[in-house]
Amino acid sequence: MNPLLAVWYFLEYAAARALVFVLGITPLPLLLGFAELLARVAFVVLRGRRSIAIDNLLQGRVCDSPEAARRMAFQAFRAFTLMIIETAAARRRMRADNWKDFVTLHVEPEAEKLLNQPETGVLVASAHIGNWEIAAHAASTFKPICVVYRPFNNPYLDRYLHQARSGERLHLISRLDLNPMRFLQSLSAGEALALMIDQHVYNGAVQVEYFGRPAWTTKSVAMLHLTTRAPLLIAYALRTGPLRYEVHAIGPIRCTRTGDREKDAFEITQALTREIEKIARRHPEQYMWGHRRWK
Amino acid sequence: MTRDQIVTSLKHLLKQQKQVKLNLDSITDDTRLQGIGFDSLSILDFIYDVESHFNARIEMADLVRMERVKDLIDYLHAKVPR
Numbered sequence: 001m002n003p004l005l006a007v008w009y010f011l012e013y014a015a016a017r018a019l020v021f022v023l024g025i026t027p028l029p030l031l032l033g034f035a036e037l038l039a040r041v042a043f044v045v046l047r048g049r050r051s052i053a054i055d056n057l058l059q060g061r062v063c064d065s066p067e068a069a070r071r072m073a074f075q076a077f078r079a080f081t082l083m084i085i086e087t088a089a090a091r092r093r094m095r096a097d098n099w100k101d102f103v104t105l106h107v108e109p110e111a112e113k114l115l116n117q118p119e120t121g122v123l124v125a126s127a128h129i130g131n132w133e134i135a136a137h138a139a140s141t142f143k144p145i146c147v148v149y150r151p152f153n154n155p156y157l158d159r160y161l162h163q164a165r166s167g168e169r170l171h172l173i174s175r176l177d178l179n180p181m182r183f184l185q186s187l188s189a190g191e192a193l194a195l196m197i198d199q200h201v202y203n204g205a206v207q208v209e210y211f212g213r214p215a216w217t218t219k220s221v222a223m224l225h226l227t228t229r230a231p232l233l234i235a236y237a238l239r240t241g242p243l244r245y246e247v248h249a250i251g252p253i254r255c256t257r258t259g260d261r262e263k264d265a266f267e268i269t270q271a272l273t274r275e276i277e278k279i280a281r282r283h284p285e286q287y288m289w290g291h292r293r294w295k
Numbered sequence: 296m297t298r299d300q301i302v303t304s305l306k307h308l309l310k311q312q313k314q315v316k317l318n319l320d321s322i323t324d325d326t327r328l329q330g331i332g333f334d335s336l337s338i339l340d341f342i343y344d345v346e347s348h349f350n351a352r353i354e355m356a357d358l359v360r361m362e363r364v365k366d367l368i369d370y371l372h373a374k375v376p377r
Contacts (some may be wrong), residue, residue, distance in 0.1 A: 136346070180333040181359060188359045204336040223339035225348070228355045259347045261340060 005167040013156035020164065023088035028242055035085040041076035049290035053077070057287045060211030062281065075285035078254075079130070079239065086243055093165065094137070095222035095245065103138050103237070107249040114231045114252065121187030121230045125199040125221050127276045131245055135237035136194055138247040139167040142269065145192040147172050148183075161189035183220075187230045194235070195221050197269070198276055200295050206262070208270040210277055213294050217237055224267035226257060232268070235276050252274070296349075297374045301368055308344050312337055324365035331364075349375045 001009075023031060028119055043050055053073035054066065063069035094102050109196065114122050124139060139145045149165075151174045152158040162172055165215035173182055186193045197218055198210075201267040225232045240246050253275070255268045280287040296304075306319055309331075317332045333341065345367075346353055351374045361367050 177335075180329060180338040184334055184338075184359050188355050220336055220339075223336060223343065227339045227342045227353075230355070241325045254343075261343045261347070264343075294304060 009154040009156050012154050013160060013208045016157055016241075017160060018235070018290050019193035020088045020091070022247070022269075023085055024092040025111065026089070028089065031085050032242055036078065038085070039074070039081040043077045045185065045288070050077075052292055053227050056211075056291075056293065057284070059239050059294070062284045063263050067102055070285055073289060075286060076289045079286045080288060080290075081129045083133070084240065084244055086239075087131060090137075090179040090243060096141075096168075097233060099138070099141065103134065103245050103247050104240075105138070105247050105249075107247075108251065111233050111249045111251050113140075114233070114251065115192070118143065119190045121190055121228065122192045123187070123221055123224055123228075123232045123237050124193055124194040124232045125197045125272045125276075126195060126235050127279065128291070129236050129245075129276075129280060129283060130238040130286045132196070132237065134245050135235055135247055136170055138237060138245070139165060139192055139194065139235055139249070140167055143190065144171075145194055146167040146183075146186040147194045148172075148175055149194075150172070150175050156293075161239065167260070183224055184228060187224070187228050193224070193230075197221055197272055198293065199291060200293050206266045206269050208266065208273045210273050211294065215273070215294050217269050219265040219269050220270060225255070225268060226261075226264055232272075234272065234279075236279060238286060248279075296362050296372075298368060301349075301375065305345070305364075305368065305371075308341065310349060310356050311344065312341055315341075322364060324363065324368065326364045326368065328361055328364065338359060345371070350376055 050073060053076055054069045057063045057069040057072050063072050114120055114277065126135060136145055136147050147170065149172045152161065153285055166172055183193055195218070201218045204219055207214045207218045208217050210217070221232070224230065231252040233249050234253065235249040237245045237247045237248065253271055255264070255271065258264055305376060307316065309315070309319060315332045315337050323332060323368060342358065349371055351371060353370065361370065
């Protein structure tokens with residue numbers, strides 16, 4: 001590694017570590033004020049992300065005027081900064097013995113039954129709405145959960161955040177992990193395997209309709225379901241107040257295997273995407289709109 | 296279905312996996328499944344195609360235990376009607 005880059009990476013890591021420590025000990029009202037300030041600064045400075053968010057809201061017909069889209073985009077920015085700051089703050093505040101004080105569960109009966117079967121591997125599709133870190137921790141109270149994540153380029157930061165985001169029953173698998181059997185092993189061990197399905201991907205994708213527009217979407221969840229027959233749920237956590245969340249789990253999503261691989265993958269991915277769209281339309285202020293979803 | 300027929304069919308199915316760059320001649324019974332060149336998605340495509348082609352269901356628990364090409368061939372040989 002280039003020595004200058006290594007120094008830069010180390011400084012980034014040190015800053016992140018210090019920030020997480022400070023966030024952990026700062027009183028909650030101060031944190032919320034900081035998140036608000038951060039959102040305002042980000043909304044001004046990150047012009048590209050702001051434009052993408054506003055454009056996505058207009059093109060998806062979530063907002064009917066540029067002014068409304070701008071207001072909604074700011075709320076989405078605020079939801080994102082709150083997600084980051086509250087997740088850091090939650091590390092010292094939420095524990096295995098008190099997490100129910102912070103989280104209300106809304107789990108459909110059939111989904112709950114599946115999550116409570118220790119030997120059944122369960123596929124969980126999720127999206128960038130509310131607080132996905134809290135959603136993963138809440139799901140880990142039912143059964144061990146394995147979350148697929150995109151690693152940071154900075155190896156120090158990646159190692160630190162990997163450790164910080166993991167839990168006793170929550171572990172992370174890098175998307176770049178070379179073992180092709182890793183997802184199957186997780187499901188076979190009776191774990192929940194969680195994947196985000198609302199980001200643009202180039203490879204291994206199918207084009208589905210999302211907010212009325214074609215969007216390339218990973219078919220990994222669909223293919224895992226088709227080959228393992230693991231039940232397929234959708235889960236997400238909505239923020240209802242300062243460090244307060246509603247965790248929802250719906251499903252299982254059912255589908256028929258026809259023998260046409262691409263058609264089946266499309267049908268399942270479209271069904272999941274349709275559900276994600278419904279959720280995002282109900283809570284647009286908590287959805288991450290600043291992502292170039294439609295390319 | 297004979298063992299040779301299964302091998303021929305598997306080679307044909309492997310050829311159809313556009314995402315996998317492999318040299319079919321280098322694959323033997325002893326080749327590790329993880330060494331063929333699959334990634335986490337292309338292996339699922341392949342399993343789907345194998346199940347559809349042989350009209351056989353590969354149980355997840357059996358699949359994760361398979362290490363080599365030979366294990367897959369033996370599994371199908373035992374499952375697929377002759």
